[in-house]
Amino acid sequence: MCGIVGYSGPQNPKDVIMGGLKSLEYRGYDSAGVAILHKGEFKRVRAEGKLSILQEKLINEPFDGHLGIGHTRWATHGAPVERNAHPHTVKGVSIVHNGIIENYLELREELARDAKARGQVIRFESETDTELVAHLIAYQLEITKGLLESVLKILPRLNGAFSILVVSKDHPDEMIAFKNGPPLIIGQAKGAVVVASDVQAILPHTNKVVYIDDFEIAHVKGESFRIYNSKGEPIVKPVVEIDWSADRVEKEGYPHFMLKEIFEQPRAVARALAPHIDVAKQTVSLSGTGITDAQWARVERVLIVACGTSNYAGMVGKYLIEIMARVPVETDIASEFRYRQPVMGADTLAIVISQSGETADTLAVLRQLKTLGVPSLSVCNVKNSTIDREADGHLYMNSGTEIGVASTKAFTSTIALMNVLALQIAKAKGRLSPEDEARYVNALLAAPAQMETVLACDKFFAAAADVLKNYKGFLYMGRGVSYPLALEGALKLKELAYMHAEGYAAGEMKHGPLALIDKRMAVVMLAPSDNLYEKTLSNLEEAKARGGVIIALGTVGNERLRGISQSYLTLPRAEWNVNPLLEAVPLQLLAYHVASALGHDVDQPRNLAKSVTVE
Secondary structure, eight states: OOEEEEEESSSOHHHHHHHHHHHTGGGOOSEEEEEEEETTEEEEEEEESOHHHHHHHHTTOOOOOSEEEEEEEOOSSSOSSGGGSSOEEETTEEEEEEEEETTHHHHHHHHHHHHHHTTOOOOOSSSOSHHHHHHHHHHHHHHHOOHHHHHHHHGGGOOEEEEEEEEETTEEEEEEEEEESSOOEEEEETTEEEEESSGGGTTTTOSEEEEOOTTOEEEEETTEEEEEOTTSOEEOOOOEEOOOOHHHHHHTTOSSHHHHHHHTHHHHHHHHHGGGEETTTTEEOOTTSSOOHHHHHHOOEEEEEEOHHHHHHHHHHHHHHHHHHOOOEEEEEHHHHTTSOOOOOTTEEEEEEESSSOOHHHHHHHHHHHHTTOOEEEEESSTTOHHHHHSSEEEEOOOOOOOSSSOSHHHHHHHHHHHHHHHHHHHHTTOOOHHHHHHHHHHHHHHHHHHHHHTTHHHHHHHHHHHHTTSSEEEEEEOGGGHHHHHHHHHHHHHHHOOOEEEEEGGGGGGTGGGGOSTTEEEEEEEOSSTTHHHHHHHHHHHHHTTOEEEEEEETTOHHHHHTOSEEEEEOOOOTTTHHHHHHHHHHHHHHHHHHHTTOOSSSOTTOOSSOOOO
């Protein structure tokens, strides 16, 4: 989510960095800042809110140096306020960071103990995990006296997904870049080096770039740089010349559109949420959707109608609305609903979901509902599509173009909107306290950055795909709000890999699916730490006892779950309503990599179309 830009060269660093950050605004952010060399010190300027606010603060700020770093932040640890904005500075060491340090509390305690043993006290100015990394580097710098050496010392201690830029007043000619997970790219321009989290910030200066891989370190010095592995050994990396052919520009270096779109999900979710959340007040509002406040308050029943992946997103919405708003919800497949002569009334709100806004069965249901006098709300990704035009109210996924036939970012954006809908109905009916609203809002605001960390699962499935493709089938299981994700995970594998896969409510295992389980059956169990975890775990034990190959998705730190799983993938700790957003990512990556290993066209699976405009 966060945008990172670093510059070393003859131009005014302020102009280059701010221009780069401007090009990354699409990622979503809540604060921004720079640290730029001036009179031998790194002058830090930060601002809460949009880049324009930071720009105003920088107008009269002089900089005489040639080196600087900048950042746009999406809050994870700590509120979106200036004290938590990047860069963070400790003893002359300034850093910017994208991602999450999962073991930051453990490292913080170790740092405090070490400082106490030396008769020192560690003081933190922010609530972030990022500041801890600045402390660790500053401490090592006192020992090693070298910036590169300090980073080499602390890198093995960091767990999580991160990309980091580091500068130090004691090394005013140097900048260090290192990563594990989120991207960092280096551009070699004439007499200058630009480092960024996205190639868009580099291309105004050069089209020759180097992609830093995980646990590699780039050491920028003046107008040049060198790359090292985690042992400090220099390595040679290929220089990639970005050409502007339509295919390369659209895929941005990814082998398939689908993989690109999977990785775009954090920013897509942020864009879906942004119009409806007041970050400062920690509230939601759907006042601009065409459904009035009085209509929201009158809702006594909700109907959600969709097809395929959109239907599973609607099933997530059922759990969210019933739990948060205590309003009964019915979900139905559009192709079935339109033929079953439903009984509806004006106190029902119908939510019709379609990524394209042209799905034939869903459009037919919308028109049927209008004849019954049922108010309707469309959830679409394409504005001015037929469903969007004909519905009474409108919500937009804001996912951007989704080219891969198998939906990814439209699915997670829809789940984000289901959260907002649930909160809106609950609030309109007086069933949501301000405290609960703020808690749910903060959980949603943190979700995009947490999704970034889950994208690290890509490496696991890329390596495991050659084994996974040989299983006779897959059973996906979950309980509660994870159950629709099990259905969606199975659908993705069927769509892409053309393999047998079934999604089940985990509690149904004893009612049939147990007969399928043997050593050639993979069981994908969704088991986040929620109120149904213990029951899910008992279902997992049943599968393991029958010889099933267990792939479990669970909340970080769950050693019990890890111990009974052949493969265990960790999810960040989150509120229950956010877990579906985090679970979706590894399920998509599993299907993508298995399909790729089988040699299938993942962007255009056989027999499928992106927009189903016939019945």
